[in-house]
Amino acid sequence: MVGEGPCYGIIWAPWRMKYIEEGAGRRDESSCVFCEAPRKDDREALILYRGRHSYIILNKYPYNTAHTMVVPYRHVPSLEDLTREELSEMIIAVKAVLEATRREYKPHGFNVGVNIGEAAGAGIAGHVHIHVVPRWCGDANFTFTVGGVKVMPETLDRTYERLKPVVEEACKNKCALR
Numbered sequence: 001m002v003g004e005g006p007c008y009g010i011i012w013a014p015w016r017m018k019y020i021e022e023g024a025g026r027r028d029e030s031s032c033v034f035c036e037a038p039r040k041d042d043r044e045a046l047i048l049y050r051g052r053h054s055y056i057i058l059n060k061y062p063y064n065t066a067h068t069m070v071v072p073y074r075h076v077p078s079l080e081d082l083t084r085e086e087l088s089e090m091i092i093a094v095k096a097v098l099e100a101t102r103r104e105y106k107p108h109g110f111n112v113g114v115n116i117g118e119a120a121g122a123g124i125a126g127h128v129h130i131h132v133v134p135r136w137c138g139d140a141n142f143t144f145t146v147g148g149v150k151v152m153p154e155t156l157d158r159t160y161e162r163l164k165p166v167v168e169e170a171c172k173n174k175c176a177l178r
């Protein structure tokens, strides 16, 4: 879902191998990480917001800093399995995440995408989810520069603390989610 261009390149994220390996062999609801997450508390699961039909979660194995996902509560493999209500809420949640992330992290762009099926690169193919990945010019390098300042990847805890309040605000005030 990321490509080559004048300003961006493919992000190398070797820590994602653990995620892919953990996902291997987990194809039913009983052992699905996206079904399990809402049963934990927000902080433990890295859940940023809970809607009526879907939730917003920080990706534990991110492609980039502040990589989030919008996930329906129902365990279904594809967008065409979702109801109109679920789809509506999820795209509004994407809007809220874009607004919140843009405000807090000032990215130069975003990749928003859905991988449907293992052949398309879905790590957890049984439970559809929408990726929101902020992009900065030069972020394909290990460290990159924004406004003369070198940017280092931050910890998930720090990202969670920064994003949680702005995502909540965007969901409640601007998007009237829930």
Ligand SMILES: [Zn+2]
Pocket: 028, 029, 032, 033, 034, 035, 036, 074, 075, 076, 126, 127
């Ligand atoms: Zn699931």
